[in-house]
Amino acid sequence: MTDETNPEDFVNKRGGDYSHIKGWGIDADPKNDPTYPMKKRTDEEIKGYTWERPPQQPVNIEVLKSVERPNITAVFGTAMPPKGLSGAIRRFAFKYSESSYARWMQLVLADRIGVVEGYIDDFSKGYIPNVFVERGWIAEWKYNRKNFILKAALTATVATAGILLLTKGKKKD
């Protein structure tokens, strides 16, 4: 298909008959005009923190807080408190506003460092991650064997070349 197609080729073939589509128009609302914003609050509620706040979840871990809000939310997640070098970078990043590049770029950097820390953490616990499984390559083997073999061969070639280069270098010493 090319862009040279004529508009006539796309005349609506339904001709206004939607009887085969179950529920056609069931939620049509002529007043659904998104250019008019809804207002479902009282003027009292736009004055800031005037709502009755839920009780505060005890803050017994480190929670990084956006500078754009005055408090820690009543409830927060406790998945992975900041730690290590990545944590230090995250703490620093949170000194910047949410609209600042500096904040997000530092967080991206911290994420990458976190990956390395993750490996160190695994090894320190005597756990050697099975990267093959973790990258989901079993599925590649199941559903895309050709590509799997191709990639495996390529990896093996690169690895062999690398080992050859390394051993060659060692002999020179």
Added chain:
Amino acid sequence: MLAMNFRGPFRVRADHNQPYPEIEHPEDAIVRVLRSCICGSDLHLYHGLVPDTRVGSTFGHEFIGEIVEVGSSIQNVKVGDKVMVPFNIACGKCAFCKQELYGNCHEANSQATAVGGIFGYSHTAGGYNGGQAEYVRVPYADVGPTVIPDWMDLDDAVMLTDVVPTGYQAAQMGGIQPGDTVVVFGAGPVGIMAAKCCWLFGAGRVIVIDQYDYRLEFARDYADAEVYNFKELEDPVVFIKKTTDSLGADVCIDAVGAEAAGDTMNTLLGRKLLLQGGSTTALHWAINSVKKGGIVSIVGVYGPIDALVPIGNVLNKGITIRANQASVKKLLPRLIEHVKNGIIDPKQLITHRIPLEEVAEGYHIMSTKLDNCIKLSSHTAFSIKKKYKFLRN
């Protein structure tokens, strides 16, 4: 317990040594997960595109389960209830929840104010562990969790936690008027569902654009849509203009978000170098192919960093842009009705079912679109061997 464990971009594992969640707030509940899904937006995390996605986190914002423990002030649900849990964590009390903007709650995410709290969606969305696990902590359990009706299939229920409401809201935000031509960019589960829901608002023509033929075929069969593969088009925008008598579509829906293909510059800046909040190709196409005065509805997820958006065209064409995370809780009553009446059949979108142990494979299948996968659900129930430790009373 068993839970998905993020180890870095493109690398996750099924980890049997994750700690059990605990009640940390009087309005918490602990839910034993029965079904959880991997979402297209989980892939943004998986690919390392969302800042502050910390190694060790558990993803999963689409899950259903059985309540096994409740905090001291919970009244609306009880132990034993089977519930669907909306992906957004909402307090029900703040200024935004009062407007039924449950996706924008101000009491669920300390880390950022722009985005609310979302299960298993990085610390940028509150740092909560998600439902790709045997058990999950559900905060504000009196607000979000909705008891699954007896007649409802659990596969339908899990789709009601994100895919159905997000697709429905995409159509709703489009302000579709009867007879309108709607273009949906992206034939993932949400795009397909959005296309389906456009008819409910009276669309006259629904067009779906994607790069995978198998997804387009699915969209055509499931959602009665006209479908086009943009790889076969010289320029999708020109194409849409031509098919709409050179005026443009009445409504365009961006159901793609940060990982759009189809434009080298956007791919390089947004996906490879991470210099913007994702590749905005789908949004460009939506803005440029909608008619003047038309409406662009965005439900595709973008990162927090600025993105190159053709704002000049937005102004000159007088476009209305509406975008939000779906307010699942608000939409559920209507959507449950639609499922009951057979108007929407969400479980049809689930093409793959795996035990949670194979979560790494699941992510790889979703990420590389292996085996014509549309939607993948993991059944935690398969993997539960030991008795739940909280069942002590």
